[in-house]
Amino acid sequence: MLPAPVGGPVPERHVGAEAALSGGLTSLLGAAGLALGLSVIFGDPRHLRIGWLLPLVGVSFDLDPLGGVFVAATGAVSVAVGVYSVGYAKRGRWARLPMVTLPLFVAGLLLVPAAGSVTTFLLSWELMAATSLVLVLSEHRRDAVRSAGAFYAVMTQLGFVAILLALVILAAAGGGDTFATIAAHAPGLTSGTRTTVFLLTLVGFGSKAGLLPLHAWLPKAHPEAPSPVSALMSAAMVNMGIYGIIRIDLQLLGPGPHWWGLTLMIFGALSAVFGVLQASVATDLKQLLAYSTTENMGLVTLALGAAALLSSSGAPAVAAIAMTAALLHLLSHAAFKSLGFLAAGSVLSATGLRDLDKLGGLARRMPATTVLFGIAALGASGLPLGAGFASEWLLFQSLIHSPHDSNTVLALAMPLSVGAVALTTGLGIAAMVKAFGVGFLARPRTAAAGAAREAPASMLAGMSLAAAACTVFAVAPVLLGPTLRHVLGELPTLGGSAEGPALGTILRLPGVAGSISPGLLAAALVIAILLAVGIARWSTRHRPPATETALWACGADALGPRMQYTATSFAEPLQRVFDDILRPDTDVEITHFAESQYLVEKVTYRTRLDDPVEQRFYTPVVRAVRMWAQLVRRAHNGSIHLYLTYGALWMLIVLLVAK
Amino acid sequence: MSALGGAAAALQVVGVLAGAPLVVGGMRQVRARLEGRTGGGIAQPWRDLRKQLRKQQITPRGTTVVFALAPAVVAGSTLLIAAIVPLIALGSPLDSVADLFGVVGLLFLGTVALTLAGLDTGTAFGGMGSSREITIAALVEPTILLAVFALSVPGHSANLAAIVTGTTHNPGQVLTPGSLLAFVALIIVIIAETGRLPVDNPTTHLELTMIHEAMILEYAGPKLALVEWASAMRLTVLLALVANLFLPWGIAGADPSLLTIVLGVAAITIKVVVLASLLAAGEVFIAKLRLFRVPELLAGSFLLALLAVTASYVLAASN
Numbered sequence: 016m017l018p019a020p021v022g023g024p025v026p027e028r029h030v031g032a033e034a035a036l037s038g039g040l041t042s043l044l045g046a047a048g049l050a051l052g053l054s055v056i057f058g059d060p061r062h063l064r065i066g067w068l069l070p071l072v073g074v075s076f077d078l079d080p081l082g083g084v085f086v087a088a089t090g091a092v093s094v095a096v097g098v099y100s101v102g103y104a105k106r107g108r109w110a111r112l113p114m115v116t117l118p119l120f121v122a123g124l125l126l127v128p129a130a131g132s133v134t135t136f137l138l139s140w141e142l143m144a145a146t147s148l149v150l151v152l153s154e155h156r157r158d159a160v161r162s163a164g165a166f167y168a169v170m171t172q173l174g175f176v177a178i179l180l181a182l183v184i185l186a187a188a189g190g191g192d193t194f195a196t197i198a199a200h201a202p203g204l205t206s207g208t209r210t211t212v213f214l215l216t217l218v219g220f221g222s223k224a225g226l227l228p229l230h231a232w233l234p235k236a237h238p239e240a241p242s243p244v245s246a247l248m249s250a251a252m253v254n255m256g257i258y259g260i261i262r263i264d265l266q267l268l269g270p271g272p273h274w275w276g277l278t279l280m281i282f283g284a285l286s287a288v289f290g291v292l293q294a295s296v297a298t299d300l301k302q303l304l305a306y307s308t309t310e311n312m313g314l315v316t317l318a319l320g321a322a323a324l325l326s327s328s329g330a331p332a333v334a335a336i337a338m339t340a341a342l343l344h345l346l347s348h349a350a351f352k353s354l355g356f357l358a359a360g361s362v363l364s365a366t367g368l369r370d371l372d373k374l375g376g377l378a379r380r381m382p383a384t385t386v387l388f389g390i391a392a393l394g395a396s397g398l399p400l401g402a403g404f405a406s407e408w409l410l411f412q413s414l415i416h417s418p419h420d421s422n423t424v425l426a427l428a429m430p431l432s433v434g435a436v437a438l439t440t441g442l443g444i445a446a447m448v449k450a451f452g453v454g455f456l457a458r459p460r461t462a463a464a465g466a467a468r469e470a471p472a473s474m475l476a477g478m479s480l481a482a483a484a485c486t487v488f489a490v491a492p493v494l495l496g497p498t499l500r501h502v503l504g505e506l507p508t509l510g511g512s513a514e515g516p517a518l519g520t521i522l523r524l525p526g527v528a529g530s531i532s533p534g535l536l537a538a539a540l541v542i543a544i545l546l547a548v549g550i551a552r553w554s555t556r557h558r559p560p561a562t563e564t565a566l567w568a569c570g571a572d573a574l575g576p577r578m579q580y581t582a583t584s585f586a587e588p589l590q591r592v593f594d595d596i597l598r599p600d601t602d603v604e605i606t607h608f609a610e611s612q613y614l615v616e617k618v619t620y621r622t623r624l625d626d627p628v629e630q631r632f633y634t635p636v637v638r639a640v641r642m643w644a645q646l647v648r649r650a651h652n653g654s655i656h657l658y659l660t661y662g663a664l665w666m667l668i669v670l671l672v673a674k
Numbered sequence: 675m676s677a678l679g680g681a682a683a684a685l686q687v688v689g690v691l692a693g694a695p696l697v698v699g700g701m702r703q704v705r706a707r708l709e710g711r712t713g714g715g716i717a718q719p720w721r722d723l724r725k726q727l728r729k730q731q732i733t734p735r736g737t738t739v740v741f742a743l744a745p746a747v748v749a750g751s752t753l754l755i756a757a758i759v760p761l762i763a764l765g766s767p768l769d770s771v772a773d774l775f776g777v778v779g780l781l782f783l784g785t786v787a788l789t790l791a792g793l794d795t796g797t798a799f800g801g802m803g804s805s806r807e808i809t810i811a812a813l814v815e816p817t818i819l820l821a822v823f824a825l826s827v828p829g830h831s832a833n834l835a836a837i838v839t840g841t842t843h844n845p846g847q848v849l850t851p852g853s854l855l856a857f858v859a860l861i862i863v864i865i866a867e868t869g870r871l872p873v874d875n876p877t878t879h880l881e882l883t884m885i886h887e888a889m890i891l892e893y894a895g896p897k898l899a900l901v902e903w904a905s906a907m908r909l910t911v912l913l914a915l916v917a918n919l920f921l922p923w924g925i926a927g928a929d930p931s932l933l934t935i936v937l938g939v940a941a942i943t944i945k946v947v948v949l950a951s952l953l954a955a956g957e958v959f960i961a962k963l964r965l966f967r968v969p970e971l972l973a974g975s976f977l978l979a980l981l982a983v984t985a986s987y988v989l990a991a992s993n
Contacts (some may be wrong), residue, residue: 552896
């Protein structure tokens with residue numbers, strides 16, 4: 016459904032002008048972030064301290080190349096989203112609140128990686144979390160949005176509590192508020208402190224990055240948010256979870272023990288496989304993309320874990336490859352996922368539909384959006400010519416080139432990871448073929464899909480920007496070589512001291528034999544396809560003129576659109592193969608004629624797919640919390656006298672403890 | 675890389691183009707003879723192709739450019755694989771452009787193009803074939819990549835020339851457990867990817883069992899010719915690649931002479947003929963598996979590949 020204007024339609028409102036202002040501001044902020052990020056990556060680090068802004072500690076920003084690459088990526092996504100949202104907000108008649116909040120959200124996203132102290136980091140993090148919550152709730156008149164918003168609010172705040180605790184412990188043990196002071200004191204930290212901080216940040220940042228089992232908010236909140244916001248959340252906000260893991264766990268506290276890397280790899284692999292499995296059976300286009308975000312963040316975490324593990328196993332050169340894979344995949348994911356969500360938003364605003372089972376035939380009605388979504392889907396499937404190919408190749412190379420010594424952990428972890436990543440890639444292809452093939456090709460399955468109109472120019476322009484970024488990742492990752500080299504230099508404990516992979520026209524790996532060239536491969540493929548077209552033209556002279564004819568309908572009447580395969584039926588074999596993990600809730604009801612048992616009057620088939628992790632882990636927790644709340648409620652009987660007694664008792668306890 | 679190296683790569687492409695229909699024809703002939711039939715002769719696929727290429731170009735109503743372009747993408751990606759992999763000589767100019775992972779990616783690009791074409795028709799058959807094909811492809815991918823991993827462990831590289839050179843220099847590693855397990859896993863993968871028995875029956879047109887044929891049901895004339903040509907080429911290239919990965923003898927070096935190229939052509943022809951005949955002879959004795967038994971077969975091959983990697987790791991460590 017199109018977002019309903021909050022507070023009723025105001026006749027004299029100039030939605031177009033307001034949308035242009037909000038989108039323009041978002042793009043400007045993004046462009047500034049991109050410029051700043053790049054200037055830090057290729058120039059000197061920047062510091063900014065505003066003492067008066069916050070009592071006691073002040074606000075301090077400290078941007079180095081590692082933060083710079085996240086600022087630049089966020090900025091680039093925001094530029095595309097800003098341009099896109101001009102048309103989207105106007106078409107959807109956005110209320111003023113989301114229009115004002117959108118640039119604020121971008122500001123929060125840009126401040127997080129720039130923060131130079133614990134307090135500033137936490138404040139920026141809360142700005143990001145709170146503004147994103149407001150944006151998720153923009154269409155709060157729908158039940159699904161409200162429930163997703165409540166889920167998101169609880170989980171993001173619980174994650175924040177974990178991060179807060181971790182950083183407070185770190186600041187207390189590290190002897191200061193700024194990251195620089197903590198870094199200086201980090202070698203003196205006890206292993207107990209390190210472990211506590213690692214586990215707490217893994218929970219906090221992992222839930223932001225959508226890692227299993229704390230991913231449950233992601234496939235609820237990302238699809239229910241307005242599409243430009245979904246793009247920002249999936250392409251920029253989840254990155255902040257990864258940033259936190261790199262900055263706190265791998266840079267400040269690193270190098271950690273073996274099991275840190277292993278833990279990251281396990282959670283990464285589980286998230287990747289689970290996310291892609293859910294994506295391959297999802298029928299909601301935006302939910303599919305959201306699960307794919309969990310998948311890709313899982314791959315990035317797996318690569319980070321591999322880098323940490325390899326580095327602590329004495330293979331810095333291979334660790335550098337894994338680290339490059341993680342960063343490159345993070346960036347290319349930002350490009351193709353923002354494009355994917357923007358294109359899905361353009362479908363949503365044109366048809367009011369997200370359900371793939373009701374879409375179809377958009378290729379004829381919205382050709383530009385179809386091509387753009389195709390670019391995003393190709394990128395997400397990790398195939399050659401797609402944006403995700405180079406980074407997945409690097410990840411595979413780092414996994415297969417781990418040292419062959421008698422290290423049993425490596426000998427087991429690496430093959431299993433290759434299997435997990437390969438299964439993820441295979442299922443990812445299936446998910447993206449489904450999204451593109453069922454959603455955009457064939458014939459419209461409903462009247463709404465058949466009446467779709469192409470998106471307005473500003474939306475197409477925003478998507479084209481993201482598509483251009485995808486093309487760079489697909490054929491010319493060489494352009495990102497210098498950036499990644501500078502960032503890698505910041506991370507000496509993760510193989511940064513070793514020479515990273517050379518991202519030339521031909522990607523070469525240092526120390527190990529292996530090379531690939533996405534650009535040349537694309538060129539060669541185009542030539543080969545032209546050759547094949549030429550071969551098919553052989554003996555054209557003998558052919559009768561080309562013609563058009565109806566589809567084969569097995570001799571019956573014309574085929575109806577309901578006879579097509581839907582997304583559900585397309586994914587049915589996969590659902591059946593992974594029955595034990597997905598646990599679909601299927602219900603078949605057969606009604607017979609009263610006259611005879613052998614004649615069927617009606618068959619009802621219902622199938623429902625819920626997130627099994629959510630079903631099994633969240634439901635008991637929610638139930639326990641609810642029971643506890645019931646107990647606590649008994650103490651609240653409404654009597655003022657009783658409340659005054661509670662207050663006095665509590666005060667006494669505090670005084671006794673503080674004495 | 676010399677001029678002759680480039681010529682050898684071009685020769686590979688031409689050889690696969692010309693030889694692929696003959697390989698399929700040969701396999702059908704072997705089956706026919708073993709089943710007591712006369713068979714259409716080895717050149718029958720070529721005659722079919724010529725006939726189809728002269729037919730009228732027919733576009734089903736409502737299909738988009740995806741449907742029109744998919745055959746060329748499948749054929750093109752297969753031709754590119756033929757140019758990259760070491761079939762006749764090692765020194766392909768494209769060797770540094772794509773390693774074994776790249777080759778697998780190209781293979782899947784072709785599969786994806788055809789599945790999208792199947793969906794594009796908007797018929798029940800097209801969707802059914804696509805759905806089944808992509809399910810099998812998704813389950814095949816882990817096995818392929820693990821087998822690639824197992825093969826790349828001894829030579830420390832996934833580049834094809836490096837793997838083949840490693841085997842020629844150290845023939846003993848063909849008989850290691852890791853290598854043998856990877857060989858079996860790859861053969862199962864090739865059977866699944868090229869739609870041979872027991873995963874798919876290339877001669878069936880029964881809707882309950884069709885996979886590949888259902889997907890391409892709407893193709894006719896020249897486009898059908900291209901699709902069938904491409905699937906024959908995929909089979910040929912994959913058989914030749916597996917033959918050379920495990921038994922590289924006879925292949926010309928990175929700097930080939932005219933004589934070694936001739937020898938290389940003869941060697942790869944013999945290898946492919948033997949492997950294809952064995953495969954065809956094996957198909958006589960088995961029936962197609964039920965669709966939902968296929969994942970079990972693929973899970974088995976995945977386990978074999980996993981064992982292969984672990985074995986080669988442990989053995990490499992103990993050496």
